[in-house]
Amino acid sequence: MSSKEVLAEAGRRRTFAVISHPDAGKSTLTEALALHAKVIAEAGAVHGKAGRKSTVSDWMEMEKARGISVSSTALQFNYRSEESDDDVVNVINLVDTPGHSDFSEDTYRVLTAVDAAVMLIDAAKGLEPQTLKLFQVCRHRGIPVITVINKWDRPGRTPLELLDEIDERIGLTPTPLFWPVGIAGDFRGLLRRGEDGAPVEYVKFTRTAGGARIAPEDRLSPGEAEEREGETWTEAVEESELLSASGQDHDQEMFLAGQTSPVIFASAMLNFGVRQILDTLVALAPPPRARLDVNDTPRNVDDPFSAVVFKVQAGMDTAHRDRLAFMRVVSGVFERGMVVTHAQTGKPFATKYALTVFGRERSTVENAYPGDVVGLVNATALAPGHTLYVDRKVEFPPIPSFAPEHFSILRAESASKYKQFRKAVDQLDSEGVVQILRNDIRGDASPVMAAVGPMQFEVVAARMKAEYNVEPRMEPLGYALARRTDAASVDELNRQRGVEVFTRSDGVLLALVSDKWRLQYLRKELPELTLEPLVAAA
Ligand code: GDP
Numbered sequence: 001m002s003s004k005e006v007l008a009e010a011g012r013r014r015t016f017a018v019i020s021h022p023d024a025g026k027s028t029l030t031e032a033l034a035l036h037a038k039v040i041a042e043a044g045a046v047h048g049k050a051g052r053k054s055t056v057s058d059w060m061e062m063e064k065a066r067g068i069s070v071s072s073t074a075l076q077f078n079y080r081s082e083e084s085d086d087d088v089v090n091v092i093n094l095v096d097t098p099g100h101s102d103f104s105e106d107t108y109r110v111l112t113a114v115d116a117a118v119m120l121i122d123a124a125k126g127l128e129p130q131t132l133k134l135f136q137v138c139r140h141r142g143i144p145v146i147t148v149i150n151k152w153d154r155p156g157r158t159p160l161e162l163l164d165e166i167d168e169r170i171g172l173t174p175t176p177l178f179w180p181v182g183i184a185g186d187f188r189g190l191l192r193r194g195e196d197g198a199p200v201e202y203v204k205f206t207r208t209a210g211g212a213r214i215a216p217e218d219r220l221s222p223g224e225a226e227e228r229e230g231e232t233w234t235e236a237v238e239e240s241e242l243l244s245a246s247g248q249d250h251d252q253e254m255f256l257a258g259q260t261s262p263v264i265f266a267s268a269m270l271n272f273g274v275r276q277i278l279d280t281l282v283a284l285a286p287p288p289r290a291r292l293d294v295n296d297t298p299r300n301v302d303d304p305f306s307a308v309v310f311k312v313q314a315g316m317d318t319a320h321r322d323r324l325a326f327m328r329v330v331s332g333v334f335e336r337g338m339v340v341t342h343a344q345t346g347k348p349f350a351t352k353y354a355l356t357v358f359g360r361e362r363s364t365v366e367n368a369y370p371g372d373v374v375g376l377v378n379a380t381a382l383a384p385g386h387t388l389y390v391d392r393k394v395e396f397p398p399i400p401s402f403a404p405e406h407f408s409i410l411r412a413e414s415a416s417k418y419k420q421f422r423k424a425v426d427q428l429d430s431e432g433v434v435q436i437l438r439n440d441i442r443g444d445a446s447p448v449m450a451a452v453g454p455m456q457f458e459v460v461a462a463r464m465k466a467e468y469n470v471e472p473r474m475e476p477l478g479y480a481l482a483r484r485t486d487a488a489s490v491d492e493l494n495r496q497r498g499v500e501v502f503t504r505s506d507g508v509l510l511a512l513v514s515d516k517w518r519l520q521y522l523r524k525e526l527p528e529l530t531l532e533p534l535v536a537a538a
Pocket of ligand 1: 023027152270
C-alpha cells in the first residue's frame with residue numbers, strides 16, 4: 001500500500017474514549033453511538049443494561065454480580081457525517097474504559113491509545129471525582145477533550161452554571177457548538193451556534209419509544225424555530241450570544257492544545273444530540289498522528305507498521321479461555337498473519353489470530369490502519385506498554401504505572417499448589433492486573449500485591465481460581481503509601497517502624513509506608529533518605 005493510501009486511511013479515522021464518572025451514561029451513550037452508526041439495530045444490544053437486551057461486555061461472574069464493566073474493549077464502526085461536504089466514510093474507533101474507579105489504572109492505559117476523549121457529564125451532577133481524575137490524565141497526555149453534557153431530558157442545572165463549573169474547576173474554557181433549546185428536563189432540541197453565537201439552525205428532536213431508535217430530527221431555520229418554540233427559542237439565542245460576548249467560541253488550535261473544549265448537550269437515553277457528537281468527532285477530533293519513540297523520534301503514520309500494546313486481558317469469556325493483548329496501530333498497515341517483532345524481547349511474533357473485540361462479539365481482522373485497535377490472541381509475552389513493529393525498529397515509551405495505595409500479601413493455599421501459584425502470579429503481574437512486590441524478608445512464597453483500587457485483588461483471586469485452579473490466601477498489609485527509594489536508603493528505611501522496602505518486578509525499589517504522618521516524620525528526621533512520589537493516580 002502506498003504512503004498516500006495509508007495517510008488517507010489514517011486521515012479518515014477517529015480513535016477516542018469516553019471518560020466519565022460511573023452512572024453518567026457511558027454505556028447508554030456507547031449504545032446510542034453504535035445505533036447511529038447502525039452496527040446494532042436497536043439500542044441495548046451492546047451493553048444490555050437492565051430491561052434491555054442481553055449482556056455483551058461483561059466477562060466475569062464478578063462483573064455480572066456487581067454490574068460493572070471490568071474489561072476494556074474497542075468498538076469500530078463506519079460513519080458518514082451529514083455535515084461534511086466530501087464523500088468520506090469515517091472509521092470510528094471507540095475504546096471502552098472500565099467505569100469503576102478501582103480500575104482507573106486500566107483506564108489510564110486506555111487513554112494512551114486514543115487521540116481524543118469525550119468527557120461525559122451528568123447535567124444534574126456536574127463534574128464528579130472520577131471525571132476530574134480522568135480529565136487530568138487527558139491534560140497530562142495532551143489529549144483534546146470534547147465535553148458532552150448528558151441527561152438533558154432530566155431536571156438538572158442551568159447550562160451556564162455547568163459551563164462555569166468546567167471553566168473554574170479545571171481551567172478548560174467550554175466552547176459550546178450547540179446550545180440547548182429548553183431547560184434541563186424540557187429538552188426540545190439544539191441551536192447550532194454560528195458566528196458571534198448567532199443561530200444557524202434549530203435541530204428539533206422527537207422522542208421515540210424507550211429511546212430504542214434514532215430520534216427523528218427536524219432541521220429548522222431560526223425564523224421557523226422562533227415560530228415553533230417562542231420564548232424558549234429566544235432565550236436560547238440570547239444565551240448563545242452572551243457566550244460569544246465572553247469569548248466562548250470554538251477555536252480549533254486552542255482545542256487541540258487542550259485549552260478549550262467544544263460542548264454538546266445531549267440525552268444518550270433518548271438519542272438526542274448523538275449524531276452531533278459523531279459529527280463533531282469527525283469534524284474536530286484529530287486523526288492519528290506521529291508518535292514519539294523512546295528517543296523522541298517521531299514514528300510517522302506512513303512509516304512501516306508499528307503498534308503499542310495498551311491492555312492485556314484474559315478469561316474474557318468462558319467459551320474461549322484465552323489471553324488477548326490489545327494493540328493500537330501507530331504506523332503503517334497491519335495485515336493478519338504478518339510476522340512482527342516484539343521490541344522488548346527482539347523476538348518474532350506471528351499474528352495469525354488477530355481479532356476485533358467488542359464485548360462478546362469477536363471477528364477476525366484482516367487489515368488494520370493507524371488508530372485501529374486489534375486484539376492478538378494468546379500473546380503471552382506482550383504486556384501493556386510494549387511495542388510491535390516491522391522493518392524499521394522502534395520502541396515507544398513505557399506506560400507509567402501509578403502509585404498503589406492498597407497492599408496485600410498473597411500466598412498459595414498449600415505447598416502442593418505452589419508451582420501453579422507462581423505461574424499465576426507471574427502472569428497477572430506481566431499483564432499489569434496488580435503490581436507484584438517482593439523482598440528477601442518475606443521470600444518468594446508470599447509476594448505482596450500492590451493496587452490502585454482494592455477491587456484489583458478480587459480480579460486476581462477470581463482469575464487464579466478460574467485459570468490456574470488455585471485459591472490464594474490474601475492478607476491485607478497495613479501500609480497506605482508507596483514511595484520510590486534507592487539502594488542507599490534501603491537498610492535505614494527497613495530499620496524504621498511502619499516502613500518496609502520492596503522490589504517491584506520492573507526493578508523499582510518501593511518503600512511502603514504506614515501513613516502520611518510516618519512519611520512526614522521520616523522526611524523530617526532522615527532527610528538524606530530517598531522517598532520520591534510515584535506517578536499519582538491523579
Ligand atoms: P455508565 O455507568 O456511565 O455506563 O452509565 P449508564 O449508561 O449505565 O447509565 C446510568 C443510568 O443513567 C441508567 O439508568 C441510564 O438509563 C441512565 N441514563 C443514561 N443516559 C441518560 C439520559 O440521557 N437521560 C436519562 N434520563 N437517563 C440516562
